[in-house]
Amino acid sequence: xxxxxxxxxxxxxxxxxxxxxxxxxxxxxxxxxxxxxxxxxxxxxxxxxxxxxxxxxxxxxxxxxxxxxxxxxxxxxxxxxxxxxxxxxxxxxxxxxxxxxxxxxxxxxxxxxxxxxxxxxxxxxxxxxxxxxxxxxxxxxxxxxxxxxxxxxxxxxxxx
Numbered sequence: 001x002x003x004x005x006x007x008x009x010x011x012x013x014x015x016x017x018x019x020x021x022x023x024x025x026x027x028x029x030x031x032x033x034x035x036x037x038x039x040x041x042x043x044x045x046x047x048x049x050x051x052x053x054x055x056x057x058x059x060x061x062x063x064x065x066x067x068x069x070x071x072x073x074x075x076x077x078x079x080x081x082x083x084x085x086x087x088x089x090x091x092x093x094x095x096x097x098x099x100x101x102x103x104x105x106x107x108x109x110x111x112x113x114x115x116x117x118x119x120x121x122x123x124x125x126x127x128x129x130x131x132x133x134x135x136x137x138x139x140x141x142x143x144x145x146x147x148x149x150x151x152x153x154x155x156x157x158x159x160x
Contacts, residue, residue, distance in 0.1 A: 012043055012047065012051070013051050015041050015043065016037060016041055016043055016048055016051060016052065017058070017061055017062060019037055019040045019041050020032060020037060020052075020058045020061075020062065021062055021065055023036055023037065023040070024058065024059075024062070024103055025069075025096060025099040025100065025103065026099070028102070028103065028106060029055075029059075029103060029106050029107055029110070029112065029113060030106075030112070032055075032058070033055075034048050034049060034055075055113065056107075056113040056114045056117065059107060059113065059114075059117035059118065060116075060117045062117075063117055063120060063121055063124075066100050066103070066104070066117075066121045067121050067124045067125055067128070069096040069097060069099075069100040070097055070100050070101065070121065070122075070125045071125055071128060071129070072096070072097070073086060073089070073090040073093075073095070073097050074086045074087060074090065074129060076129050076132035076133050077132075077133075080133075080135065080137065080140050083129065083133065083137070083140065084140055084143070084144060087144045087148075088144075088147070091147075091148050091151055092151075100121075101148055101152070102152050103118070104118040104121055104122055105118075105148075105149060105152060122145070126138075126141045129141075
């Protein structure tokens with residue numbers, strides 16, 4: 001088999017990550033696997049594990065995207081109340097914000113993965129929002145995270 005070029009290797013990695021992102025948000029951490037990624041991308045399980053030896057490596061590689069998914073719907077141009085309102089509106093919508101937050105909560109709470117990437121995503125989000133708003137959001141962030149956990153749990157209980 002001929003050796004792959006750096007460009008081909010990078011394209012493979014980008015393909016794998018794009019599908020991992022899609023599956024993590026749609027299926028959750030437990031639903032995504034090397035098999036589902038291989039079937040969707042056409043890259044062998046061995047090829048995927050060569051670039052991402054552990055499942056949690058996907059979370060690390062996707063950290064910038066996850067932070068952006070969380071930051072995008074948030075109003076950081078005004079007051080803390082406007083910020084909190086935008087957060088709750090994003091939580092009630094079925095979109096990337098909610099899916100990303102649920103993914104971070106799952107990784108943090110389940111103990112099935114190294115929670116460092118999820119923690120860093122939430123911490124980076126808080127820091128970037130504080131920098132944009134030039135205010136301390138520690139209390140608001142704690143309240144919003146707590147409310148979001150409860151909302152995720154209520155919806156999960158209602159489905160079962």
